[in-house]
Amino acid sequence: MQARKKYVLLGLCACCWLVLFYWGGGVQLRLLRLLTRQRGEVVRPWPNWTDRAFLPRYAHLDELQTDPGTAESPRQRRQAWSAIYKDSRCRMETCFDFSRCRRRGREGFRVYIYPSEKNDHVSESYRKILTSIAESRYYTSDPREACLFVLGIDTLDRDQLSGQFVPNVDERIRGYPLWNDGRNHLIFNLYSGTWPNYTEDLGFNIGQAILAKASLNTEHFRPGFDVSIPLFSKDHPQKGGERGWLVRNTIPPRRKYLLMFKGKRYLTGIGSDTRNALHHIHNGKDIVSLTTCRHGKDWEKHKDARCDHDNLEYERFDYQELLHNSTFCLVPRGRRLGSFRFLESLQAACIPVLLSNGWELPFSDVIQWNQAVIEGDERLLLQVPSTVRAVGNERVLALRQRTQMLWEAYFSSVDKIVLTTLEIIKDRVFSHISRNKYMWNSLPGGLLVLPEYSTHLAHFPFYYLGLGISPGQEFTAVIHAVSPLVSQSQPIMKLLQVVSKSKYCSQIIILWNSEKPPPNRSKWPPMPVPLTVTDGRRKTTSRFLPHVAIETEAVLSLDEDTVLLTSEVNFAFLVWRSFPERIVGYPPRSHFWDPLKRAWGYTSKWTNDYSIILTGAAFYHRYYHYLFSHYLPQSLRTLVDRTSNCEDILMNFLVSAVTHLPPIKVAQRKQYKELPSPQGTKSVPWANPEHFNQRQECVNTFANWFGYMPLVHSQFRLDPVLFKDQVSVLRKKYKDLERA
Secondary structure (H helix, E strand, C coil): CHHHHHHHHHHHHHHHHHHHHHHHHHHHHHHHHHHHHHCCCCCCCCCCCCCCCCCCCCCCHHHHCCCCCCCCCHHHHHHHHHHHCCCCCCCHHHHCCHHHCCEEEECCCCEEECCCCCCCCCCHHHHHHHHHHHCCCCECCCHHHCCEEECCCCCCECCCCCCCCCCCHHHHHHCCCCCHHHCCEEEEECECCCCCCCCCCCCCCCCCCEEEECCCECCCCCCCCCEECCCCCCCCCCCCCCCCCCCCCCCCCCCCEEEEEEEECCCCCCCHHHHHCHHHHCCCCCEEEEEECCCCCCHHHHCCCCHHHHHHHHCCCCHHHHHHCEEEEEEECCCCCCCHHHHHHHHCCCEEEEECCCECCCCCCCCCHHHCCEECECCECCCHHHHHHCCCHHHHHHHHHHHHHHHHHHHCCHHHHHHHHHHHHHHHHCCCCCCCHHHHCCCCCHHHCCCCCCCCHHHCHHHHHHHCCCCCCCEEEEEEECCCCCCCCCHHHHHHHHHHCCCCEEEEEEEECCCCCCCCHHHCCCCCCCEEEEECCCCHHHHHCCCCCCCCCEEEEEECCCCCCHHHHHHHHHHHHHCCCCCEECCEEEEEEECCCCEEEEECCCCCCECEECCCEEEEECHHHHHHHHCCCHHHHHHHHHHCCCHHHHHHHHHHHHHCCCCEEECCCCCCCCCCCCCCCCCCHHHCHHHHHHHHHHHHHHHHHHCCCCCCCECCEECCCCCCCCCCHHHCCCHHHHCC
């Protein structure tokens, strides 16, 4: 009996011990987890597969190993960054002097470039950046007017092993009286750090300067202060740049190859993990992922067992052929986070699949990159093929079209990269008058949308279709007058009567550019609409000034000797309301390329092909007045005023550059004859033989400034319903248009 009690007691003790161990241990673990969470430990949730393409990767153990001494912990990286950049918490509110920029309103945003010192070597890329700033509308040669300062010292390549490295930058900038610990300074950089870690060390303390840097790490990026820029080569064009490779609405959206990569494989050092594993997804059919070890001086000393095979496979495919014929392009990190392949993929409409953890994408403050790229994870690779295969055709086409919009708006030239950087900073300085995300991420792009004109989408002609709205039902006629009024029979008197009879005419403005003063109001004929005579200051470009008196969206630009019927005016206006972003009018002209002279030519021959509509009789949106006066450089407007010529060609260049579309010609009677000048007035300008030669030169000058030829040829003409049909005239709404 006593033995039984003894065994029962021992059994109960064992059970109690087990219960205490199980429940007590569980409570302790729960308490431990709770305490660690309270101490700030981040619990990583399961990846959200719908938001990002997390691409798993499986690799051999030897592929995951890095060289001893090359790996850094996050804490070490943060400590190194803090030692280099002591103002890592800078924001515009704390490290920027707004008072320097607001002395003259938004006109106070001026950029000063420090003069280069003797024997300073400036790389080709940095020279292009400085040229873009110096030729921009923001440049000033007076540091007292400046809001922003840019160093004349080349800071693009801060790799100490590079031949472009400039030493002693710290000592030099501290000697600048305006340095002020970098406040209101902008520093450009493409390459930082050196072998083996390629840290973001620039080799000098940037202080409170704004950093416009390629390959920026999100850990070090100061949101709302720094600007991430793309890595571009020294051959990147200064202006214009090549167009994207995607033809509009390309069908089918997919290309021959699903996914491609062709580039260097690093055997050791930072960036080698990602590229060493790319061969796992190569199948040689619809997925081509090729790497080569054959680069660098000592590649044979470090080559592994795969090098010879990889090098042979690498030579089988042409890079340009792959780029032109692939739907997706892998953009893995190199030694640094950024890669030249990023811009190459955008131009080729090959959807970038990014494998560069921690990369702050270019202009991330304003560009919605999820509409153009797929962001992956370096550590996750083998699901890349299945992920891109799952993207539907509609999504593929949308992604590819967005790559083209971004390429042409912000990345096709150094000019656009630099101006985008400046415009982002300007929007921060004048945040109450700035562009919204829609403006930055839709055609024609943020550079061509000036918020000084308006911050409302409905005030810009290229947003009407997307917003589902139509332009107003009235227009303002602006007549350019250069001849003194000596007779009531002058063409301008008849023109006033014709235009004022239009039921769509809101008002008429006469821009008086004659040497003689304008006549009294009593000399002008009575009209059913208001008439305003404005001093044009004898400048040809004054016809495109953003006159406050123009209250309608539509502007009808007219020369004083234009011959029109009221029905012609009405019909052209109704056509313009369907195409409010374009120039719509009558007299056409064209341009052509002369291979013998290797220059652009200009022709006034009547043909079915045209690319210019003369603004002597044309409708367009009033926003183009503001863009003409504030976007184009003063040098081009001065050329127009000096020659009293080419303003119509320049306006066509501008509108075609915005829309990438031709103007629209409407039906007209062939009555546009060169009338004899009234007695006592100057002869018409086209009677001067030099007039045509000047226009030839203007076409080439304008094309040189834009960096490409924006004019687009067209054979499209719009006629009224039943125009010249063999039916009763009574059935035709615009019957007067057919009368000779």
